[in-house]
Amino acid sequence: MxxxxxxxxxxxxxxxxxxxxxxxxxxxxxxxxxxxxxxxxxxxxxxxxxxxxxxxxxxxxxxVPQVHAEAGLTDREVEVLRMFADGHDTGYVAVQLRLSERTIKKIVQDLTRRLGLRNRTHAVSYALRAGVI
Missing domain, CATH: 1.10.30 (DNA Binding (I), subunit A)
Known part of the structure; x- marks a missing residue:
C-alpha cells in the first residue's frame, strides 16, 4: 500500500x-x-x-467557507435562508447580517443557479428538505 x-x-x-x-x-x-x-x-x-x-x-x-455537506450550501447561505424561512424580507436580512440588499440578492442568485433552483422560495424549501435549516 x-x-x-x-x-x-x-x-x-x-x-x-x-x-x-x-x-x-x-x-x-x-x-x-x-x-x-x-x-x-x-x-x-x-x-x-x-x-x-x-x-x-x-x-x-x-x-474556505464551510459547506453543509450534502446540501452544498455555505454557512452564509444557510444563515440567509434560515432568516427567509423565518419570514424576514431581504432588507431585514441585509441589516441583520450587515450586508447590502444587493449582496443578499447575489447570495441567493448564486446558490439558486449553482443548485438549479427556481427562486428564493425553492431555495428555502431545498434547505429545509436537506435538513440544514
Whole structure:
C-alpha cells in the first residue's frame, strides 16, 4: 500500500496496519484483538503521516467557507435562508447580517443557479428538505 492511500484506507474503516516486512503471527493476533476493541495498531511513521494529512486537511478547511455537506450550501447561505424561512424580507436580512440588499440578492442568485433552483422560495424549501435549516 502506498502512503498516499493511507487516509482512504482508514476512511474505509481500517484501524490496524502492519508493515509487510515485520508481520509475525503474534503481531497479527495483537492487531486483530486490538481492532476488535476499537483500538489501532500502526507503525509510528504511519500514524505520523495520518496526523500530517489531518492537519493539512484542517488548515485547508479553514481557508474556505464551510459547506453543509450534502446540501452544498455555505454557512452564509444557510444563515440567509434560515432568516427567509423565518419570514424576514431581504432588507431585514441585509441589516441583520450587515450586508447590502444587493449582496443578499447575489447570495441567493448564486446558490439558486449553482443548485438549479427556481427562486428564493425553492431555495428555502431545498434547505429545509436537506435538513440544514
Amino acid at each position: 502506498r502512503e498516499s492511500q493511507l487516509s482512504r484506507v482508514v476512511g474505509c474503516g481500517v484501524v490496524s496496519i502492519l508493515p509487510r516486512a515485520s508481520i509475525a503471527p503474534h503481531l497479527i493476533v495483537r492487531a486483530v484483538v486490538a481492532s476488535g476493541k476499537g483500538e489501532a495498531v500502526m507503525p509510528k511513521r504511519v500514524v505520523r503521516r495520518l496526523l500530517e494529512e489531518a492537519r493539512e486537511f484542517h488548515q485547508a478547511a479553514r481557508r
